[in-house]
Amino acid sequence: MTTLADPVPGGRPGDVARATALGGELAGRGVQGIVLSYVDTAGVCRVKTVPTAKLASAAAWGIGMSPVFDTFLAHDTIVSTGVLGSPDGDLRLYPDLDALVALSAQPGWAWAPVDRITQDGHRHPGCSRTVLRRIVSEAAERHGLAFKAGIEIEWAYGRGDVPDDVFVPATAGPAYGAVRQVDLSECTADLLAALAAQGVEVDQLHPEYAAGQFELSTGALDPVAAADRSVLVRQTVRAVARRHGLRVSFAPAVTADGVGNGGHVHLSAWRDGANLHSGGARRHGMTGEAESFTAGLLARLPALTAVTAPSPSSYLRLRPSRWAGVFTAWGLETRECALRVITGTAGRRDQQANLEVKPVDLAANPYLALACLLTSGLDGLSRGAALPGEVTGDPARFTEQEAAALGVGRLPVSLAEAVAAFRGDEVLRAALGPVLADAVTAVREGEIASVEGLDDDQVAAAYRWTY
Known part of the structure; x- marks a missing residue:
């Protein structure tokens, strides 16, 4: 099961309370950090991580990451388009709580895929997970x-x-x-x-x-x-x-x-x-x-x-x-x-x-x-x-x-x-x-x-x- 609704600043209804409960549950199981994961245009999985105690904050306000990674090559060289590839800007990574899972082979860690939205709360047009969700919904x-x-x-x-x-x-x-x-x-x-x-x-x-x-x-x-x-x-x-x-x-x-x-x-x-x-x-x-x-x-x-x-x-x-x-x-x-x-x-x-x-x-x-x-x-x-x-x-x-x-x-x-x-x-x-x-x-x-x-x-x- 995956969440098909777009993230919103402040969290979707119920997300913060749910993330608070999940964070407490994971902490009780010895999970120290959450891997926030997405795949870039080159096919490389990029991540940021947060302490388990910050899961509720991530569900509410996201975690910052540059949009420049949409034009990273597989070996981390940067190319550019008319919109992407500069050092400017920031995005927010929002974890999908429905897909959150403790990693059995990485004790102390959990994992969740993310959707990326802009600082203004709009869909990031370079987020492939968001594009796929839209096509499925349509x-x-x-x-x-x-x-x-x-x-x-x-x-x-x-x-x-x-x-x-x-x-x-x-x-x-x-x-x-x-x-x-x-x-x-x-x-x-x-x-x-x-x-x-x-x-x-x-x-x-x-x-x-x-x-x-x-x-x-x-x-x-x-x-x-x-x-x-x-x-x-x-x-x-x-x-x-x-x-x-x-x-x-x-x-x-x-x-x-x-x-x-x-x-x-x-x-x-x-x-x-x-x-x-x-x-x-x-x-x-x-x-x-x-x-x-x-x-x-x-x-x-x-x-x-x-x-x-x-x-x-x-x-x-x-x-x-x-x-x-x-x-x-x-x-x-x-x-x-x-x-x-x-x-x-x-x-x-x-x-x-x-x-x-x-x-x-x-x-x-x-x-x-x-x-x-x-x-x-x-x-x-x-x-x-x-x-x-x-x-x-x-x-x-x-x-x-x-x-x-x-x-x-x-x-x-x-x-x-x-x-x-x-x-x-x-x-x-x-x-x-x-x-x-x-x-x-x-x-x-x-x-x-x-x-x-x-x-x-x-x-x-x-x-x-x-x-």
């Missing part, structure tokens, strides 16, 4: 729709006793192999225990394909809560790994030559408790609205990659025949298509059917990514967009002529190409607003400039421990 008001979302989390465990700039896998063994699970069983058992203590519902945790790689998936939530959970889970993975002498990398490409870490997004649209992706008369049980929603996403994929794959290292991962979904195509359970229709298991399809968006990694700001994905799908739904024919197998096998006949194209092969597509996409830019849209392009162009002249190995190394 979809309910205009279309009677609600959404469920989940973000897969992949990471690589590295040894912590090697130089900081080196990645040495903490475990060997085959992909999905029992060897890896055994090697890291104490660490991963502690991770499951920590997440359970924090109220995070884990569906699966298993060894993955790349060296030292694991994947975790959680239960579906409303989009804002799903983005919050993605940030919280990563905070917990890092903390548990550190207690076991390990490091973790969520970077899209831990090494230049391997399969990278994804952050695939699962989405489903619902009306009056019914899943639009199941029980319909269209292909694979979709309703007409679900097909149009999928078509909207398909149409905007090139521009979306500037948000869902926002790092130069993202394009080391987005390569054909690696299940990264680098083609503008959709299919039933087809892991090489950018959009994968999942019907779910017979007997549970009304609950499980969803759409998986594959060209997403964990360099992406999850609030920003979900805001743009929902905008794209809703645009298709509003237009009654037609979904083209599906694709089976690997689209890489098609000749240029065959791909053109099917409407299958290659997603951008570089961040520069993705930014050019985003610049030309009026629907996405309008949904984000000019301040945030300009920040996206400025930050991406800054990242491009920062790796100029670097080879693939150097690009992978530059971002390995950033996310």
Whole structure:
């Protein structure tokens, strides 16, 4: 459950009393401080912390932080737009008390995501969490729709006793192999225990394909809560790994030559408790609205990659025949298509059917990514967009002529190409607003400039421990 109302100076009705009670409860459990967390345009989680005794004050009046971080690059260089990037101004960070949780793997600390408002009490136009809340609320008001979302989390465990700039896998063994699970069983058992203590519902945790790689998936939530959970889970993975002498990398490409870490997004649209992706008369049980929603996403994929794959290292991962979904195509359970229709298991399809968006990694700001994905799908739904024919197998096998006949194209092969597509996409830019849209392009162009002249190995190394 997340709070969908905007913060206000002085606190929303009941917030101060509730924060006072929560602060007392947390203090009684030995919690000394609260981590106030948001994700910047570059995909980096930024924080401020307050003593537990100051939680009520934060709920009433927020905590100050500069808006300059909206134009920070992943390595803390600052770029600028016409509005952002100067040393001027201040914002207030307001914790979402509904999402406040004591951190099991960081004794003495609790965590809460924040919304950011101006000193005058207005929405900060660069706050991606606020933008996502607005899009979710407008979809309910205009279309009677609600959404469920989940973000897969992949990471690589590295040894912590090697130089900081080196990645040495903490475990060997085959992909999905029992060897890896055994090697890291104490660490991963502690991770499951920590997440359970924090109220995070884990569906699966298993060894993955790349060296030292694991994947975790959680239960579906409303989009804002799903983005919050993605940030919280990563905070917990890092903390548990550190207690076991390990490091973790969520970077899209831990090494230049391997399969990278994804952050695939699962989405489903619902009306009056019914899943639009199941029980319909269209292909694979979709309703007409679900097909149009999928078509909207398909149409905007090139521009979306500037948000869902926002790092130069993202394009080391987005390569054909690696299940990264680098083609503008959709299919039933087809892991090489950018959009994968999942019907779910017979007997549970009304609950499980969803759409998986594959060209997403964990360099992406999850609030920003979900805001743009929902905008794209809703645009298709509003237009009654037609979904083209599906694709089976690997689209890489098609000749240029065959791909053109099917409407299958290659997603951008570089961040520069993705930014050019985003610049030309009026629907996405309008949904984000000019301040945030300009920040996206400025930050991406800054990242491009920062790796100029670097080879693939150097690009992978530059971002390995950033996310």
